[in-house]
Amino acid sequence: MSEIDDLLPCREPVRFLSPDGTEAEPTQEMTDRGYAIPPVEDLVRVWRAMVVGRRFDAQATALTKQGRLAVYPSSRGQDACQVAPVLALQEDDWFFPTYRDSMALVTRGIDPVEVLTLLRGDWHCGYDPKATRTAPQCTPLATQAVHAAGAADGLRRRESDAVALCFIGDGATSEGDFHEGLNFAGVFNAPVVYLVQNNKYAISVPLSKQTKAPALAYKGIGYGVRAEQVDGNDPAAVLAVTRKAYEHARSGKGPFLVEAHTYRMEAHTNADDATRYRTPDEVDEWTGQDPLVRLQAYLVAQGAIDDARVEEVRQEAEEFAAALRDRMNADPQVDPADLFAHVYARPTPQLREQAEMVAAEREASRPETEEVAR
Amino acid sequence: MSRPTTYAQALNTALRDALTEDENVLVLGEDVGQLGGVFRITDGLTRDFGEDRCIDTPLAEAGIAGFAVGLAMQGFRPVIEMQFDAFGYPAFEQVVSHIAKMRNRTRGRLTMPIVIRVPYAGGIGGVEHHCDSSEGYYVHTPGLHVVTPSTPADAYSLLRESIASDDPVVFMEPKSLYWSKAEVELPTTTEPVGRAAVRREGSDVTVVTYGPQVPNALRAAEVAAAEEDWDLEVVDLRSLVPFDDETVMTSVRKTGRAVVLAEAQASPAWAPRSPPASRSAASTPSPRRCCGSAASTSPTRRRSSSTRTCPASTASSTPSRGCSGTTSRT
Numbered sequence: 001m002s003e004i005d006d007l008l009p010c011r012e013p014v015r016f017l018s019p020d021g022t023e024a025e026p027t028q029e030m031t032d033r034g035y036a037i038p039p040v041e042d043l044v045r046v047w048r049a050m051v052v053g054r055r056f057d058a059q060a061t062a063l064t065k066q067g068r069l070a071v072y073p074s075s076r077g078q079d080a081c082q083v084a085p086v087l088a089l090q091e092d093d094w095f096f097p098t099y100r101d102s103m104a105l106v107t108r109g110i111d112p113v114e115v116l117t118l119l120r121g122d123w124h125c126g127y128d129p130k131a132t133r134t135a136p137q138c139t140p141l142a143t144q145a146v147h148a149a150g151a152a153d154g155l156r157r158r159e160s161d162a163v164a165l166c167f168i169g170d171g172a173t174s175e176g177d178f179h180e181g182l183n184f185a186g187v188f189n190a191p192v193v194y195l196v197q198n199n200k201y202a203i204s205v206p207l208s209k210q211t212k213a214p215a216l217a218y219k220g221i222g223y224g225v226r227a228e229q230v231d232g233n234d235p236a237a238v239l240a241v242t243r244k245a246y247e248h249a250r251s252g253k254g255p256f257l258v259e260a261h262t263y264r265m266e267a268h269t270n271a272d273d274a275t276r277y278r279t280p281d282e283v284d285e286w287t288g289q290d291p292l293v294r295l296q297a298y299l300v301a302q303g304a305i306d307d308a309r310v311e312e313v314r315q316e317a318e319e320f321a322a323a324l325r326d327r328m329n330a331d332p333q334v335d336p337a338d339l340f341a342h343v344y345a346r347p348t349p350q351l352r353e354q355a356e357m358v359a360a361e362r363e364a365s366r367p368e369t370e371e372v373a374r
Numbered sequence: 375m376s377r378p379t380t381y382a383q384a385l386n387t388a389l390r391d392a393l394t395e396d397e398n399v400l401v402l403g404e405d406v407g408q409l410g411g412v413f414r415i416t417d418g419l420t421r422d423f424g425e426d427r428c429i430d431t432p433l434a435e436a437g438i439a440g441f442a443v444g445l446a447m448q449g450f451r452p453v454i455e456m457q458f459d460a461f462g463y464p465a466f467e468q469v470v471s472h473i474a475k476m477r478n479r480t481r482g483r484l485t486m487p488i489v490i491r492v493p494y495a496g497g498i499g500g501v502e503h504h505c506d507s508s509e510g511y512y513v514h515t516p517g518l519h520v521v522t523p524s525t526p527a528d529a530y531s532l533l534r535e536s537i538a539s540d541d542p543v544v545f546m547e548p549k550s551l552y553w554s555k556a557e558v559e560l561p562t563t564t565e566p567v568g569r570a571a572v573r574r575e576g577s578d579v580t581v582v583t584y585g586p587q588v589p590n591a592l593r594a595a596e597v598a599a600a601e602e603d604w605d606l607e608v609v610d611l612r613s614l615v616p617f618d619d620e621t622v623m624t625s626v627r628k629t630g631r632a633v634v635l636a637e638a639q640a641s642p643a644w645a646p647r648s649p650p651a652s653r654s655a656a657s658t659p660s661p662r663r664c665c666g667s668a669a670s671t672s673p674t675r676r677r678s679s680s681t682r683t684c685p686a687s688t689a690s691s692t693p694s695r696g697c698s699g700t701t702s703r704t
Contacts (some may be wrong), residue, residue, distance in 0.1 A: 124479040135447065136479050139507035146437050147472070150444020158448060176464075180437035187432055254560045342482045344515050345540035348568070352515075
């Protein structure tokens with residue numbers, strides 16, 4: 001293959017599993033590029049995490065309806081993209097998620113209550129980014145693309161072999177920072193993998209109104225960034241392609257762009273009404289491509305899991321959800337002084353003055369509260 | 375030994391010393407490498423520290439600022455240059471939504487020790503987009519410090535302090551002062567960020583100013599003394615955030631009058647809404663006045679008398695020549 005061909009994605013998205021869980025016929029391009037279905041034990045790990053992840057997602061949606069979360073952007077349907085790339089990371093790799101990637105954070109092993117801290121309106125980031133090597137969930141679209149390039153360049157400077165994984169949505173590929181991120185990553189040969197979860201809608205706007213490109217993966221070549229496209233509802237393919245992307249980045253070959261074709265089964269958030277812009281038929285069609293159903297059917301057919309194992313993992317997911325529910329039903333303890341505590345390493349006199357004012361007002365109101373309590 | 379040092383040389387030496395002392399310091403920007411920056415502030419740094427420490431980046435300001443965020447996450451201390459004030463606007467989202475807020479967002483776990491150098495304001499004959507007084511955009515964002523030295527000694531000391539700070543700093547360099555000189559021995563340490571300096575003591579009126587207008591205020595004070603026998607006290611803020619309320623109020627209580635002198639647009643701008651303006655109005659008997667440019671983009675002319683705004687209604691009790699330094703000079 002020529003250097004230019006090498007940068008281009010396969011013409012058809014990489015796919016190993018058909019929607020019914022049977023093995024799909026690999027294309028010649030897939031074979032030429034050395035893509036092979038991952039070992040079954042790895043896929044069992046992915047399946048287990050997807051079962052737990054989907055149950056988490058359903059629980060978060062329920063908590064929103066109960067008023068325990070301010071808002072929740074579900075990633076149901078995108079489970080393969082949420083789980084497989086994260087499981088394939090090494091511990092010292094960095095991850096740059098968006099607001100829709102709570103399931104991925106849970107897969108990363110972050111405490112689910114800390115994951116949902118932002119969405120319950122408690123604090124903007126509940127987990128420790130350094131300890132978890134996971135950036136705060138990014139809300140301003142695509143801005144994290146440049147952070148990931150910089151962080152990956154920083155890892156390279158530290159002579160680490162770690163890489164950065166950056167999630168992005170299809171709508172965000174229209175933002176300037178997506179392009180600046182890819183360009184900086186290319187110029188600095190930064191070890192970063194961009195995974196675009198093309199879930200077909202940016203809130204209500206379909207992909208056809210975001211781009212004229214034949215596929216988003218073609219946006220890599222303009223920056224000299226190698227790219228691939230993958231069936232984002234095929235967990236085996238997502239795992240294989242992201243592993244290849246990490247190898248590429250880790251071995252000093254620079255950034256890699258993956259477009260995963262998937263579908264957002266829920267509305268944008270609980271506050272959105274998806275029936276205004278898409279048909280039930282379309283949603284039904286994607287229901288038939290469910291990534292979890294697909295992988296489970298494959299693993300059962302392979303004899304890798306049986307009914308007992310399925311029930312065991314289902315139970316594990318239920319317990320995970322029940323524990324989360326209990327903890328989320330307890331009101332968080334908040335301290336108004338926190339509002340002032342972290343704005344600056346060295347607070348301004350004006351901020352200190354405001355903090356003291358609030359502290360004094362709270363102090364003054366305290367005896368009254370105690371009297372009422374008596 | 376002290377020697378005549380330009381403001382630009384002081385900045386260059388500060389960057390050089392910071393790069394030498396801390397291997398985590400990186401300089402990034404457009405043309406900062408081989409060329410040494412369009413104002414030569416980074417002159418020779420790539421030659422002496424390598425292109426891995428003083429880095430020419432692609433021409434994309436949001437990219438530069440966002441890339442610095444990622445580097446800061448890995449423990450680096452990026453010093454990034456926005457080539458001109460108005461060229462910094464593409465980076466605004468990264469500065470306001472991430473650099474300023476990351477520390478608070480993460481309860482102090484992720485700090486952003488980034489210095490954003492912004493050559494700003496007029497007086498050099500620059501065309502549109504090259505002479506903005508953009509400080510007003512930054513001072514309203516919690517999480518940022520906004521520093522603007524007016525002397526070579528402060529240029530050195532405040533830049534070193536800004537690079538060493540765990541808080542992000544928008545470091546605003548008045549272009550018109552790059553070639554100003556003073557007798558300075560480097561390295562030098564002046565008063566820390568957050569302390570204003572009384573550049574001229576006086577008893578009749580306090581002129582609160584900063585950055586490019588400090589020399590104008592001092593010149594105006596000499597004219598006022600010689601021609602009108604007015605004794606002006608000139609306070610150089612040095613940093614707009616943190617704001618040194620104490621020094622300003624001490625001065626205003628002493629003189630009983632305050633003139634805020636800024637090159638930025640008078641409305642809506644930093645100057646007229648700054649704390650001393652509102653507070654002095656309540657706590658001093660005399661009228662205050664705010665002098666700044668008209669609320670439009672400044673023309674390219676080096677000197678213009680048409681853009682001054684100095685409300686005549688308050689002129690009776692305040693030296694009218696206090697306005698002489700407020701003319702927009704682009």
